[in-house]
Structures are given as structure tokens and as C-alpha cells.
Amino acid sequence: MEPPMAQTADTAKTSYQGQMHLLQKEIMGRYFERVTRAAEQGDGKAVFMLISGNPVELVHAFDMIPVYPEIDALQLAVKKAALPFIQKAEELGYSMDNCAYVKADVGLFLGGRKTPFATIPLPSLILCNYVGCNVYLQWFEHLAEYCDGKIYNLDIPFMRDPSGKPSPEDIAYVVHQLEEVIAICEELTGKKLDWDKLKRIVALSGETGELWAKIKSLTKHIPSPFDNYFDSVTMMAPLYCLRGTEDGLKFFQTALREMEEKVQMGSGPLPEERFRFVIEGPPPWPYLRTFRDLFAKWGAVAVASTYSTVGGLWEFGFKHDPNRPLESIAEHMLQWNVTNRNFLQRYEQIRRYIQEWSADALVIHSVKSCRLFSAGQGDMREYFTKELGIPTLLIESDLEDPRYFSEAQIKNRIDAFFESLEHRKLTHKTQAAGATL
Amino acid sequence: MTTVESILSRYREPLENFPLELAADWKKRHADKKLVGCYPVYHPVDLIHAAGMVPVGVIGGGNRLEIAHADSRFQSFVCSIVKSTLELGLTGRLDFLDGIVFHSICDPARNLGSVFKRNFPKLMVDYIHFPQNMTSPYTIDYLASEYLRLKTSYEALTGRPIKDDDLRRSIALFNEQRRLLRELYAIRAEQPENLSTVESYVLLRIGTLMPPEEHIPILKEALADIRARKEKPKDRIKVVLEGSFCEQPPLELIESLEAAGCYILDDDFLLGWRWFLEDIATDGDPLRNLANGYLRQSVYSGVKHDTREPKAKHLIDKVRETGAAAALILSAKFCEPALFDYALYKRALEKEGIPHLFLEFEEKMWIFDKARTEIETFVESMLFD
Ligand code: SF4
Ligand code: SF4
Numbered sequence: 001m002e003p004p005m006a007q008t009a010d011t012a013k014t015s016y017q018g019q020m021h022l023l024q025k026e027i028m029g030r031y032f033e034r035v036t037r038a039a040e041q042g043d044g045k046a047v048f049m050l051i052s053g054n055p056v057e058l059v060h061a062f063d064m065i066p067v068y069p070e071i072d073a074l075q076l077a078v079k080k081a082a083l084p085f086i087q088k089a090e091e092l093g094y095s096m097d098n099c100a101y102v103k104a105d106v107g108l109f110l111g112g113r114k115t116p117f118a119t120i121p122l123p124s125l126i127l128c129n130y131v132g133c134n135v136y137l138q139w140f141e142h143l144a145e146y147c148d149g150k151i152y153n154l155d156i157p158f159m160r161d162p163s164g165k166p167s168p169e170d171i172a173y174v175v176h177q178l179e180e181v182i183a184i185c186e187e188l189t190g191k192k193l194d195w196d197k198l199k200r201i202v203a204l205s206g207e208t209g210e211l212w213a214k215i216k217s218l219t220k221h222i223p224s225p226f227d228n229y230f231d232s233v234t235m236m237a238p239l240y241c242l243r244g245t246e247d248g249l250k251f252f253q254t255a256l257r258e259m260e261e262k263v264q265m266g267s268g269p270l271p272e273e274r275f276r277f278v279i280e281g282p283p284p285w286p287y288l289r290t291f292r293d294l295f296a297k298w299g300a301v302a303v304a305s306t307y308s309t310v311g312g313l314w315e316f317g318f319k320h321d322p323n324r325p326l327e328s329i330a331e332h333m334l335q336w337n338v339t340n341r342n343f344l345q346r347y348e349q350i351r352r353y354i355q356e357w358s359a360d361a362l363v364i365h366s367v368k369s370c371r372l373f374s375a376g377q378g379d380m381r382e383y384f385t386k387e388l389g390i391p392t393l394l395i396e397s398d399l400e401d402p403r404y405f406s407e408a409q410i411k412n413r414i415d416a417f418f419e420s421l422e423h424r425k426l427t428h429k430t431q432a433a434g435a436t437l
Numbered sequence: 438m439t440t441v442e443s444i445l446s447r448y449r450e451p452l453e454n455f456p457l458e459l460a461a462d463w464k465k466r467h468a469d470k471k472l473v474g475c476y477p478v479y480h481p482v483d484l485i486h487a488a489g490m491v492p493v494g495v496i497g498g499g500n501r502l503e504i505a506h507a508d509s510r511f512q513s514f515v516c517s518i519v520k521s522t523l524e525l526g527l528t529g530r531l532d533f534l535d536g537i538v539f540h541s542i543c544d545p546a547r548n549l550g551s552v553f554k555r556n557f558p559k560l561m562v563d564y565i566h567f568p569q570n571m572t573s574p575y576t577i578d579y580l581a582s583e584y585l586r587l588k589t590s591y592e593a594l595t596g597r598p599i600k601d602d603d604l605r606r607s608i609a610l611f612n613e614q615r616r617l618l619r620e621l622y623a624i625r626a627e628q629p630e631n632l633s634t635v636e637s638y639v640l641l642r643i644g645t646l647m648p649p650e651e652h653i654p655i656l657k658e659a660l661a662d663i664r665a666r667k668e669k670p671k672d673r674i675k676v677v678l679e680g681s682f683c684e685q686p687p688l689e690l691i692e693s694l695e696a697a698g699c700y701i702l703d704d705d706f707l708l709g710w711r712w713f714l715e716d717i718a719t720d721g722d723p724l725r726n727l728a729n730g731y732l733r734q735s736v737y738s739g740v741k742h743d744t745r746e747p748k749a750k751h752l753i754d755k756v757r758e759t760g761a762a763a764a765l766i767l768s769a770k771f772c773e774p775a776l777f778d779y780a781l782y783k784r785a786l787e788k789e790g791i792p793h794l795f796l797e798f799e800e801k802m803w804i805f806d807k808a809r810t811e812i813e814t815f816v817e818s819m820l821f822d
Contacts, residue, residue: 093783093795095776097514102777130569134543137569137742138777144744145781151744155570157579158541160550160563161586169582176575342564343551368514371773375519375545378510379552396512 020255021234027247028237032118038065039113039121045188048123048143051311052131053156053337055178055329057205057244057320061198062185064124066241069139072108072120073101077285077400079116086401099369100400102139109146123149124188127181131156132339133372152184156333159341166334174330199322201244202329206320208243211252213314218259219303220357223273225262228357229302230292231269233283240311274299275421278353280306280346280380281365281373286402294411295363298418302363304353306346306373309338313349343376347383354390361391361421367399391424393417439658441636448643449635453688454501457530459646460493464533471595473561474537475645476522476546477683478740479709480565481584481727483717486649487599487607488591494645494710495537497521497800500687504801510552511545516771517799518684519545526557536561536594538587541569542683542740543774563590571732571743580728588724604723612716614649617656619711621663622703626759629675629700630668635692641707642685671700674819675761678704679752679782682738684769686798693809694765698816702759708738739774748778749785756791763819764793765812769800792819 038044046067047059059066076082085107086100092110094103113120126149128140137153144151154177157170166174182193212235219228226232235255242248262268277295279302284291295302312318318336321328334340338349350362362384366374377394384390395413398404451459464472473485474495482492498521507523525531537560539550547564554562565583568576592598618641624632640659644652678694682705695701717730737743737751756764764786768775779795786793794815796808 089780093780095779097771098773098776098780106780134541134547134740135773135777138774141742141744141748142777142781145747145749145784153570153572153742153744155568155573155576155579157566157568157583158547158564160566167582167586169579173575173579177570177573180573343548344555347555366512368512371515371548372544374512375515376511376548376552378508378512379555382510383555 018258020251020258023251023254024234024238027242027251030247031241034065035067035121036119039119045124046121047125047127048140048149049127050129050131050133050136050140051240052129052133052136052339053312053333054129054131054240055154055181055333056240057198057201057325057329058178058181058185060201060244061193062189062191064185064189065121067120067123068240069105069109069143070101071237071240072115072118073104073400074285075117076104076108076115077402078288080286080402081116082286082400083402085111097368099135099139099371100398101369102135102142104400105139106142106146109143122147125149125184126151127154128152129154129156129333131333131337132158132341135372150184150188152181154178154181156340159335159345164335164341164345166331170334171327171330174334175326178326178329195325198325202320202325203322204246204249205244206322208239208249208252209312209314210319211249211256212239215252215256215259216304216308216315218263221263222276222358223266223268224276224301224303225259225268227269227292227302228308229279229283229305230288232305232308236308236311268301270296270299270301272299273301275361275418276301276303276357276359277361277363278302278304278350278357278359279363279365280350280377282307282310282367282370282399283365284367284397284405285399287397287405287407290407291410294414298414300418303357303359306338306349309349312337316352339372343380347380350380350384351388360425361393361417364392364394366394366396368396368404369398369400391417391421439655440662441632441640441659444643444655444659445636445639448639449688452499452639452642454499455530456497456499456642456646457493457495457525459643461530461533463491463647471535472533473591473594474531474534475709476537476539476549477518477709478540478542478738479567479712479731479735480538480540481587482710483604483607483611483727484584484588484591484599486610487604488588488595489597490535490591490595491648493534494642494707495522495525495531495534496645496707497685498525500689500801500803502801511549514771515545516684516769517801518769519549521800523549523552523556526553531557531560534560536563536590538563538565540564540740541566543772545773546683561590561594563587567731567741569742571741571745577725577728577732580731581722581725584724584727601723605719608717608723608726609719610649610653612719614644614653614656615711615713616716617653617660618644620660621656622711624663626702628668629702630670631666632663633692634695634701634704635688638688638691638706641710645707645710672820673698673700674763674816675700675702675759676763676765677702677752677755677759677761678765678767680739680766680768680772680775680779681706681798682708682740682775684772684800686767686769687800687802690798690802690805690808693805694767694812697809697812698820699765699812701765702761703755705738708736712736739778747781747785749781752782753785753789753791762792763815764791766793766795768795768797770797
């Protein structure tokens with residue numbers, strides 16, 4: 001999200017500055033100011049939610065403030081400020097083996113709620129949108145123990161049907177629950193829901209999602225105009241915090257224009273694009289820059305990433321529909337994000353990326369904290385290498401806990417992988433050349 | 438007459454070696470029967486039974502299984518049971534099953550369901566999303582529809598419909614089994630000197646590996662035997678054990694906990710097989726009754742997140758109601774739900790002034806010295822306090 005780009009701004013190697021980044025900083029700055037005002041001056045009511053497929057549209061419709069503990073945790077990690085909070089949580093009884101996002105956030109929550117980027121307010125509503133991740137349930141269960149905000153578990157049935165689609169009963173169940181969330185928000189704010197306003201917000205979300213999908217399909221171009229992992233994360237914060245607002249829409253209009261210009265000019269994030277890869281798994285936030293450089297050095301660009309679809313999967317045709325506001329929010333939560341899809345649907349998503357985005361390889365970044373992503377990635381590797389014959393690299397670290405990042409080890413593995421990939425490319429070329437002779 | 442002793446000498450070893458071989462052997466003797474594996478924690482086994490099949494608890498590989506293939510599929514930081522279950526599959530030890538069902542208990546178990554689907558295309562692999570909204574009046578409709586979906590899968594597997602009356606009869610049968618299990622636990626809570634935890638564990642565990650029609654008579658005879666016991670209470674501290682609701686500790690570990698000087702008055706071993714606090718209704722819509730049972734008549738557990746009451750309150754109540762002096766939190770290594778719960782339990786237990794000990798285990802564990810020393814020290818500190 002915003003800070004990583006700010007940190008990479010001074011190097012020619014792995015970054016570029018554009019309007020998009022400046023605008024991102026500006027609007028996210030405004031968002032965090034609003035969050036801080038709620039905390040420090042009691043200005044506005046905070047709703048805690050989770051990133052994966054969330055109903056932020058409802059929260060905006062009540063002019064409440066969406067606060068995402070995941071974003072707070074990742075910002076702490078990026079600022080290399082997470083470890084003391086993680087350790088504080090471990091002193092309280094959290095395990096070395098628990099998701100470190102939760103630990104950092106719990107440490108923060110119980111430790112004054114002050115961060116370098118914002119002061120985090122106490123929640124009026126702890127809205128646990130249980131979209132895929134089981135840890136979510138415990139995370140918010142714990143926060144509810146530590147304060148007196150009201151908790152509501154918004155239960156989203158997992159995509160377990162072989163069709164990969166929700167059943168009519170799944171949708172009805174989620175819509176009923178959304179109606180209950182509306183009733184809670186009405187009580188908390190003392191205001192009735194303005195349905196026209198909600199529809200306008202949902203329409204904005206629809207347009208925003210469409211722009212985002214267009215942006216992400218631009219990386220099908222060779223060279224790719226931006227890195228669909230490292231640069232996409234810059235666009236994810238506005239997507240979650242500001243989806244359904246004019247600010248959010250404007251951001252994505254600007255970003256699309258800028259990326260289209262890059263396509264026109266044939267420019268990309270690196271001086272030369274030598275490898276195109278798809279990457280699976282969240283980034284190692286505390287070492288984002290280092291991690292990026294390890295790929296940049298090989299001229300390797302991520303043309304697609306599963307992580308950039310945690311909050312929503314728009315590139316395969318989903319669009320919020322203002323005429324069916326609650327149903328389309330429900331569909332987004334159920335079906336159109338990577339976290340609520342089963343593991344084999346993720347294989348399929350990656351397979352499409354490799355094909356349709358013309359990638360040479362798959363990189364799996366296995367993070368210890370997030371078993372939603374990582375548990376079973378060995379099987380995923382097996383599938384891609386053995387069944388599909390796609391060069392696949394699996395590396396391990398963490399998304400939050402700096403103690404699990406071993407630079408030397410990761411570097412060796414990445415170097416060895418791209419070396420052999422280069423070799424493979426060369427031999428292919430020679431063979432191809434030989435064949436035409 | 439079947440005594441507890443004879444049951445233990447018959448079953449203890451197979452349970453320690455390869456528990457599922459008991460079910461595989463059963464299948465050899467009943468080749469025409471279909472068997473469906475149930476991953477922990479809870480499964481509406483009544484439905485499998487009503488379909489004319491036998492539910493089998495696929496609850497890990499025991500503590501002799503060598504993991505040779507599964508650890509390349511699941512990382513080192515994933516709990517043992519996920520890997521041992523896959524290992525069982527990859528080495529053909531689950532070939533006797535016709536289906537297997539996973540549940541929304543945690544992220545590794547959920548992904549394991551997908552991995553099974555890909556690696557064992559001939560097996561029926563299903564997945565239940567258990568609701569985590571316990572407050573909405575619509576949840577029951579959802580869960581009943583989920584059970585209906587599952588019922589349809591089972592019907593497809595056997596090729597015959599499940600009639601409501603079949604299901605009612607199965608529910609009644611499992612009600613009886615669960616009632617007997619509750620009795621077993623009541624004895625442990627009230628006269629722990631008359632029934633050791635290992636004994637009650639074996640009595641319960643074999644029920645996950647045979648049809649209820651065979652398990653119920655065994656339980657009845659065992660209970661008659663136990664009721665006749667008049668042991669003298671030993672000088673031990675009374676504890677309740679929590680955290681082992683999914684992956685199961687080795688029998689030897691359970692035994693050494695008691696040998697170190699505790700009476701375990703209550704525990705959450707094999708929790709899904711005694712999930713209900715009371716009988717499930719046998720009149721009316723049976724799918725709705727099962728759904729209602731899940732939402733309103735079931736035990737609390739680390740995989741059910743009920744916002745109506747703090748989870749730790751249940752543990753505190755259990756300690757108070759049984760009259761235990763301490764809590765033993767025994768969590769599977771890398772078990773995310775249990776490890777998270779521990780943070781809540783610790784806080785609540787400390788607030789209430791209830792001593793506790795936290796231990797981690799793995800189903801495949803050979804050396805118990807460390808655990809034994811820790812528990813001995815703990816017991817001593819309590820006895821001489
Ligand atoms: S397990 Fe993964 S998705 Fe879940 S809270 Fe942790 S980082 Fe987020
Ligand atoms: S032991 Fe814990 S982490 Fe492992 S499958 Fe069971 S519930 Fe999940």
C-alpha cells in the first residue's frame with residue numbers, strides 16, 4: 001500500500017513515481033486523518049471489518065468509518081514497527097504459531113492504539129465478515145473481549161460446491177444477515193438507511209471495480225506497464241477503504257489513465273522485462289523492498305497475483321449492481337474474492353493467469369502466519385510442476401513477523417530459480433532457432 | 438461379560454498403532470457396506486447412518502504413522518493431523534472409504550479438503566460450512582439447507598433416497614449412544630477413581646470406528662462394569678482438560694497426565710462424537726432438528742464461535758461445576774483455533790484465580806518425559822500449596 005511505494009521512491013531500480021502514487025498518498029492520508037479524528041475527538045463511529053470481500057458499501061451508507069485491523073497490522077509491518085506489539089501479544093499468551101497480523105493488532109489494541117500513521121479508534125461495531133479466513137472469527141472474538149463494542153458475526157458460506165458458485169440459499173442467508181447489519185447500524189447511528197444513497201454507493205463500487213479490472217488486464221501487455229503484485233498493493237488500500245466513494249473512483253480513473261499511457265509508451269516498472277511471473281501469497285511486508293529487489297535484479301515482473309484479489313476478484317467479470325444492492329454485496333462476499341474460494345479454485349485462477357497473462361513461471365510465497373493462503377501450497381506446487389509443467393518456485397517467510405525472513409536463503413533460491421529459467425529460455429530459443437533452419 | 442479391562446486389552450493396541458485399521462477390518466467383513474470418513478470436529482453422522490452407510494471417524498493416523506509424502510504438500514507449521522490424514526490417503530490406507538467429509542473448522546483442514554479432492558478423484562469428498570452466526574434467526578434455514586445438500590450427496594453415493602423416518606430412527610439411535618457417553622463422562626466427573634481417562638477414551642474412540650449398533654451394547658456392558666466399581670479415591674488434584682477437540686494426543690500421554698497425579702474430570706477429546714448436551718428431537722423435520730441441535734443444544738468448542746457468550750466463560754463454568762481445582766490446556770502443536778483460545782482462557786483463568794498448565798502435543802510423539810515433568814511439578818505445586 002502507500003508506504004512501501006514511498007520507501008521505494010528514491011530508487012530507479014524498482015519504482016517509478018506517478019500521479020497515482022501521489023494521489024494514493026493524499027487520499028489515504030485523508031482517510032487516516034478521519035480515522036484519527038474518530039479516535040481522538042470522537043468524530044464519527046468506527047466499524048471494524050476485515051479485508052476479504054467486505055460490505056464497506058453499507059458502512060459508507062451510514063457515514064460510519066471503516067477501520068481494518070489488517071491494514072493497521074500491515075502498515076505497522078511496513079514501518080517495521082510490528083515486532084514490539086507481536087511480542088506484547090505473546091506475553092499475554094498468544095503463541096509463536098498464531099497469525100502475526102492478529103498478534104500485532106492485539107498488541108496495538110491493548111497498547112494505546114497509537115501508530116505512526118494514525119490513532120485507531122475504539123469500535124462501535126465489530127463486524128466480523130467471516131469471508132474464508134477462520135482466524136478472522138477468533139481475531140474479532142478477542143477484540144470484542146477487550147472492549148465493549150458490539151460484535152456481529154456475518155457468516156459467509158465458503159465456496160464448497162463443485163460449481164464454485166453460491167447456492168440461492170447461501171445468497172438468501174447472507175442477504176438476511178446484511179439486513180440485520182443494517183438494523184444494527186440504524187440503531188448505532190440513530191438514522192434510517194437511505195436506500196438511494198446505498199444504491200449510489202454500490203454504483204460507485206461497480207464502476208471502481210470495473211476500472212480496477214481494466215487496470216489489471218493491462219499487465220497482459222508485453223512489457224507489463226506495472227508490477228501486478230508490488231504496484232498493485234498500492235492500489236489495494238483505496239480499493240478497500242474508499243471503494244464506493246468519489247475519492248476512490250477518482251483514484252482509479254487516474255490510475256487507469258496513467259497505466260494506459262505506459263502501455264502506449266511501451267514502458268514498464270523495470271528497464272527491461274526479461275521474465276514474467278505469477279505470484280501466489282501475500283508479500284513479506286517488513287521486507288517488501290528487499291523482496292522486490294530480488295526479483296527486479298533478474299528483470300522479473302509479476303504480471304498477476306492472487307494476493308491482489310483478497311478483497312475482491314473483479315477481473316473475471318464481476319460488477320456490483322446498484323439495482324440489487326444487497327444481493328450484489330452478498331455475491332461479492334461469497335463468490336468474488338479469492339479468500340472465500342476453495343483451494344482448487346485458486347489453482348484454476350493461477351492457471352488462467354499463467355495462460356492469459358503469458359507468464360513463464362509461478363512463484364509461491366508461503367507465509368507462516370496465513371494458513372488460509374499457505375496450508376497445502378506444497379500440493380499446489382506439485383500440481384503446477386508435475387501436471388502442468390510450469391516452473392514453480394516455493395519460498396517461505398512471513399507477512400508480518402520480521403523474525404521469519406531470511407534474506408540470504410530467499411535470495412539463493414530466487415537466484416537459482418531464475419538462473420535455471422534463463423537457461424531453459426536459452427535452450428528453447430536455440431531449439432526453436434534450430435528448428436527453423 | 439465384557440469388562441472394561443477386556444475392551445482395553447482388545448482395542449488399546451490397535452488404537453495406538455493404526456486406529457483406522459479397526460474400521461478397515463470391519464469393512465472386510467461387510468464388503469457390501471459403504472463407509473464415509475468424518476474429519477473432526479463434528480459431523481451429522483446420523484445422516485450417513487440413515488443412508489445405510491457407516492460413519493467413520495478419520496481422526497488422525499495414531500502415533501506410529503511415518504510421514505513420508507504428506508510433508509511435501511503441507512508445510513512444517515501445519516498441525517500433524519492434517520499431514521497424517523493426507524499420508525493415510527497417499528499410502529492407500531483410506532481405500533476402504535467411499536467418501537470423506539471435511540468441515541469449516543480451520544484453514545488447514547479446509548484446504549486439506551481440496552487437496553483430497555484433487556488427489557483422490559474416486560473418493561466422494563464433501564465439505565460442510567458450519568454457520569458461525571449463532572444469533573440470526575435465519576441461520577437455521579441455512580444450516581438445514583446445507584444438511585439437505587449433504588443428504589443429496591449421500592443419496593447419490595448409495596443410489597437410494599433417505600426417508601425422513603430413516604433419519605429419525607438414526608437420530609434416535611445416536612441419541613442413545615450419546616446418552617451413554619454422557620453417562621460415561623458423568624461418572625468421570627463424579628467418581629474419577631472408578632474410571633480412568635484412558636478407559637473412557639478407548640470406550641469412546643472405538644465408537645468412531647464401528648457402527649452404533651455394535652458400539653451401544655459394548656458401552657452398556659462397560660457401564661454396568663464401571664457402576665460396580667468401588668475404588669478408593671487417591672490423593673490427586675482434580676482438573677478439567679481443554680484444547681484437544683480435533684487432533685488427539687497419544688494414549689500414553691493421556692495416561693501419564695493421570696499418572697502424574699491428576700483426575701481429569703472432563704475433557705474435550707473426540708468432542709464431535711458427543712456434541713449434544715441433550716437428545717435431538719425425533720419428531721418433526723429431522724434435518725431442522727439436527728440444525729437446531731447444532732445451534733442450540735451443542736457443546737461449546739474451539740471451532741464454534743458463538744458471540745452470545747464469551748468462550749472462556751464456559752471453561753470457567755466447567756471448572757466450577759465439576760469442582761475441579763485447575764485447568765489443563767492441552768493443545769495440538771500448530772493448532773490455530775486451540776492456540777488462539779488459549780489466550781482467552783489464560784486471561785479468564787487468571788482473573789478467576791484458577792491455576793492452569795498449558796501443554797502442547799503432537800499425535801505422533803514418542804517422548805513424554807518433558808510433559809510428565811511439567812505436570813508433576815504443577816501437581817506438586819498445587820498439592821503443597
Ligand atoms: S490467517 Fe491470513 S487472512 Fe487470516 S487474518 Fe491472518 S493473515 Fe489475514
Ligand atoms: S488440529 Fe487444529 S489446526 Fe489442525 S486441523 Fe484440527 S482444528 Fe485445524
